Amino acid sequence: MRETLVLNASFEPLATVTLRRAVVLVLQDKAVVEHAHPGLRVRAADIDLPLPRVIRLCRYVRVPFRRRAPWSRRGVLVRDQHRCGYCGRRATTVDHVVPRSRGGGDTWLNTVASCAEDNHRKADRTPEQAGMRLLKAPFEPTPSDALLLALGAAERDALPEWLAVPA
Numbered sequence: 001m002r003e004t005l006v007l008n009a010s011f012e013p014l015a016t017v018t019l020r021r022a023v024v025l026v027l028q029d030k031a032v033v034e035h036a037h038p039g040l041r042v043r044a045a046d047i048d049l050p051l052p053r054v055i056r057l058c059r060y061v062r063v064p065f066r067r068r069a070p071w072s073r074r075g076v077l078v079r080d081q082h083r084c085g086y087c088g089r090r091a092t093t094v095d096h097v098v099p100r101s102r103g104g105g106d107t108w109l110n111t112v113a114s115c116a117e118d119n120h121r122k123a124d125r126t127p128e129q130a131g132m133r134l135l136k137a138p139f140e141p142t143p144s145d146a147l148l149l150a151l152g153a154a155e156r157d158a159l160p161e162w163l164a165v166p167a
Ligand SMILES: [Zn+2]
Pocket: 084, 085, 086, 087, 088, 089, 114, 115, 116, 117, 118, 119
């Protein structure tokens, strides 16, 4: 099922909806298409729309509560753009900065993308103990970033540049 990203009127990512729901919002003049699949259109009786990838609500919606971004290994790799937090090379694993055996948790601030070699070398030690330095501190993605992270890689790569996940 194709998902469409919904932006608030302020351009802040809000949610993802099914393509069908996105088309309904546009047809009801509640949203406009900000970014469409190139060359694909929704055609029905008297409808002819570009297939929306990103829509933006016409009216600003107040969001009283934003769910925090749920941690995931995949999310950490995406957040760090598959670059090792210790050497900058391609990362395929997730390292716990404070090892789990020492009480380190599965949290955004305690995990970084890591290449297999560095992960193996660091083993069950903190970076200080292993004599390794993080190139930059891990951070917690905002709920908006998390939404973008939750999109599939192909969908994310197709987003317009101004919506890209910050490095
Ligand atoms: Zn590395």
